[in-house]
Amino acid sequence: MTRRPAFRLAALLTVVALTTGLFSGCSPKKPATTSAIRVQLDWFPEPEHGGLYQAQAKGYFAQEGLNVTLLPGGSNVLVTQFVGNGQAEIGQSATTQVIYAVASGLPVINVASIFHRMPSALIMHADNPVASFADLNGKTIMGRPEAVYIPYLKKKYGIDFKVVPQSFGLAQFLQDPSAIQEGYFIAEPYFMEQAGAKVKWLPLWDSGYDPAATLFVNTAFAHDHPDELRAFLRAFIRGWKDYLEGDPAPGNALMKSQNPKMDDGYMQFSRDQIIKYNLGRGDPAKGENYGTLDPAKVQSEISIMENLGLIQPGQVPLAKAVTLDYLPSGRVDH
Numbered sequence: 001m002t003r004r005p006a007f008r009l010a011a012l013l014t015v016v017a018l019t020t021g022l023f024s025g026c027s028p029k030k031p032a033t034t035s036a037i038r039v040q041l042d043w044f045p046e047p048e049h050g051g052l053y054q055a056q057a058k059g060y061f062a063q064e065g066l067n068v069t070l071l072p073g074g075s076n077v078l079v080t081q082f083v084g085n086g087q088a089e090i091g092q093s094a095t096t097q098v099i100y101a102v103a104s105g106l107p108v109i110n111v112a113s114i115f116h117r118m119p120s121a122l123i124m125h126a127d128n129p130v131a132s133f134a135d136l137n138g139k140t141i142m143g144r145p146e147a148v149y150i151p152y153l154k155k156k157y158g159i160d161f162k163v164v165p166q167s168f169g170l171a172q173f174l175q176d177p178s179a180i181q182e183g184y185f186i187a188e189p190y191f192m193e194q195a196g197a198k199v200k201w202l203p204l205w206d207s208g209y210d211p212a213a214t215l216f217v218n219t220a221f222a223h224d225h226p227d228e229l230r231a232f233l234r235a236f237i238r239g240w241k242d243y244l245e246g247d248p249a250p251g252n253a254l255m256k257s258q259n260p261k262m263d264d265g266y267m268q269f270s271r272d273q274i275i276k277y278n279l280g281r282g283d284p285a286k287g288e289n290y291g292t293l294d295p296a297k298v299q300s301e302i303s304i305m306e307n308l309g310l311i312q313p314g315q316v317p318l319a320k321a322v323t324l325d326y327l328p329s330g331r332v333d334h
Contacts, residue, residue: 035066035228040088041073045255046262047248047270048114048186048213049092051280051290054251055239064231072258080216084108089221090232094118095211095301095321096148102320103311107219110298110322112233112291114240115213116282119273120149121185121201123192125177128200133207136161136180142172143182151308152209170195186273190266211301212293213279222326229326237291237328244271244280291327298322 041049052070055061061068071088073079080098083091084106092114101108122141124130130139137159143150145163154160166182173179174197181188185201192199204210215236222229243251252267274280282288299318305311 035225035231036069037061037066037090037228037232038069038071038088040071040077040079040082040091042077042079042092042094043073044262045070045072045259046187047252047255047267047274048184049255050243050248050251050271050274051114051236051240052092053239053254054243054248055235057250057254058239058242060235060238060242061232064235066228066231066235068232070258080106080108083216083218086218086220088218089225090215090217090229092213092215094213095298096305098214098216099298099302099305099311099316099321102316108216109219109222109320110214110216110293111222111229111324111326112215112236113212113282113288113293114215115274115279116288116292117205117277117279118211118213119184119186119277119279120204121183122180122204123183123185123188123199123201124180126198126200128178128180130180130202133157133202134159139178139180140164141180141182142166147182148211148305148308148310149204149207149209151310152304153207155308156207173197186270186277186279187266190269194265209301209304210297212297214293217326222323226326230328233291233326234328240280240290244275293322293324293327295322295324 039052041052043049045053049070056068056070079091079093080101082088084101091108095110098108098110122136130136133153134157136153136157138161140162142164143166145165150163170191173181173192174195185203189199189201215233217229239251248267248271252264255267256262281290282292286294288294295318298321302311302316302318302321306313306315
């Protein structure tokens with residue numbers, strides 16, 4: 001289950017897994033003993049992983065007594081399976097994928113948010129007449145045929161449209177003025193406009209289908225190492241806040257060392273979009289903050305998937321899909 005189109009980078013990058021060493025110049029003294037934690041990312045290092053890389057680069061994990069290895073992902077990395085099978089303790093994915101994983105019997109559970117709302121969108125040329133989801137009737141979308149939003153949009157709006165798999169390249173989108181491409185609006189538009197296209201998009205959350213990007217864990221690890229998990233989440237939240245509200249240079253430099261094809265313009269664009277749409281911190285008026293998860297939001301997604309027949313009623317109890325037991329309480333300022 002890949003999380004999004006990858007035409008800009010997937011075939012271009014050679015990524016070396018992060019070693020346990022910290023970014024040079026940012027290595028505070030470590031405790032005498034450390035706990036090893038492997039984190040499997042859903043994609044190659046990019047600003048959406050900024051909190052993790054900032055925490056690594058500035059030594060926040062080490063200060064918690066943790067020896068963290070960040071494992072870059074890619075189009076063929078099945079994050080929930082890797083974590084469920086014990087190849088990593090923690091993973092980054094989305095509530096949707098974790099719900100599916102729980103339904104399939106994998107021992108995983110969501111523990112913290114990365115983005116309170118997924119920046120998933122249907123991206124098109126700026127002069128495309130499509131202006132609403134209802135306008136998709138009869139159109140063709142390049143996307144993931146297995147994505148939940150497809151049956152959701154068809155049922156909610158009483159429409160039908162064709163879905164063709166991603167081509168993982170710019171050429172088809174650039175040559176076809178009617179093209180509609182699934183993607184992340186914190187990523188794909190940058191590369192499309194760099195190639196000369198003017199684009200617009202429909203955020204999928206406007207349809208009412210509104211998953212979150214999350215950190216999830218192997219349940220055995222959470223049960224056996226609750227203190228280490230809480231320490232990890234403290235450091236992650238500290239890193240995410242620092243990356244978005246402070247100087248992102250340490251995290252960016254570390255990400256670029258693992259993903260050298262990522263240019264500074266893209267990193268700035270993506271981070272700016274994350275901040276503009278308040279994806280990381282969320283809405284304090286709703287009780288959101290860095291890392292927090294709303295069980296009601298997860299339950300809503302479970303109900304949508306049940307109503308669409310994607311999972312069986314009662315197959316994924318809320319208590320098996322999300323837990324708040326390991327999030328730190330109180331202020332996240334440091």
